[in-house]
Amino acid sequence: MIVFDNISKIYTPTQFALKNVNLRILPKEFVSVVGASGAGKSTLLKLLIAEEKPTEGKIFLDGLEVTSLGYGELPKVRRRIGTVFQDYKLLPNKTAFENVAFAMEAAGAKDSDIREDVPEALGLVGLLDKADNFPHELSGGEKQRVAIARALVNRPEVIMADEPTGSLDPITSIDIIKLLLKINELGTTIILATHNKEVVDELGRRVITMEKGEVVRDEEKGKYVI
Numbered sequence: 230m231i232v233f234d235n236i237s238k239i240y241t242p243t244q245f246a247l248k249n250v251n252l253r254i255l256p257k258e259f260v261s262v263v264g265a266s267g268a269g270k271s272t273l274l275k276l277l278i279a280e281e282k283p284t285e286g287k288i289f290l291d292g293l294e295v296t297s298l299g300y301g302e303l304p305k306v307r308r309r310i311g312t313v314f315q316d317y318k319l320l321p322n323k324t325a326f327e328n329v330a331f332a333m334e335a336a337g338a339k340d341s342d343i344r345e346d347v348p349e350a351l352g353l354v355g356l357l358d359k360a361d362n363f364p365h366e367l368s369g370g371e372k373q374r375v376a377i378a379r380a381l382v383n384r385p386e387v388i389m390a391d392e393p394t395g396s397l398d399p400i401t402s403i404d405i406i407k408l409l410l411k412i413n414e415l416g417t418t419i420i421l422a423t424h425n426k427e428v429v430d431e432l433g434r435r436v437i438t439m440e441k442g443e444v445v446r447d448e449e450k451g452k453y454v455i
């Protein structure tokens with residue numbers, strides 16, 4: 230379970246980026262975090278992977294207190310949470326295969342496991358036939374699939390996706406969300422920060438709505454309401 234316990238974040242003294250946020254996210258949930266630009270969605274996700282520290286409050290990933298980890302301990306949380314971003318963050322001079330393999334190498338995986346698991350991850354996202362393509366030889370949707378394969382190849386408990394469809398057309402966006410749903414059905418918790426109303430309303434899953442750093446709505450089978 231992920232717990233945000235009374236989290237506040239202030240970057241600049243005059244304004245709360247997050248204010249008294251309390252959340253519990255259960256294993257295998259699919260949660261959308263919605264809200265206008267600047268509402269605090271990305272900050273919430275950055276705190277979860279300890280990319281930023283809260284001004285106040287604690288965050289737990291099961292027993293692990295994310296907010297008290299020292300720099301050297303960050304892999305403890307990073308290897309348990311896969312990340313997906315709007316701009317894909319692929320390495321341009323590595324193929325799809327190599328991009329996914331790189332995440333395993335960084336985690337210290339054996340070559341034999343890499344040879345087995347990378348094709349499996351690329352297969353899951355439907356991109357085995359593009360394994361040897363470089364990012365510039367892939368469409369936006371395909372690039373995002375590689376990023377998702379990279380996020381899941383180390384079998385994290387959680388995948389957090391920050392505006393993963395922000396650069397994609399509506400049809401491709403729906404494909405990417407369906408892929409995240411499939412991964413969720415295989416047992417991974419998904420936290421999706423998005424602007425995409427169509428996507429969220431179709432999902433019929435939990436929706437957390439943020440406004441100026443505060444959680445103003447948190448509904449099972451929620452809708453995108455701002």
Ligand SMILES: Nc1ncnc2c1ncn2[C@@H]1O[C@H](COP(=O)(O)OP(=O)(O)O)[C@@H](O)[C@H]1O
Pocket residue numbers: 240241244245246264265266267268269270271272273
């Ligand atoms: N690194 C930063 N330094 C200063 N202010 C920031 C920083 N990152 C975000 N903010 C501010 O925090 C608030 C929340 O931003 P963010 O979490 O990016 O919102 P969202 O992802 O919902 O658009 C905004 O007012 C934004 O300007």
Ligand SMILES: [Mg+2]
Pocket residue numbers: 270271272391
């Ligand atoms: Mg954001």
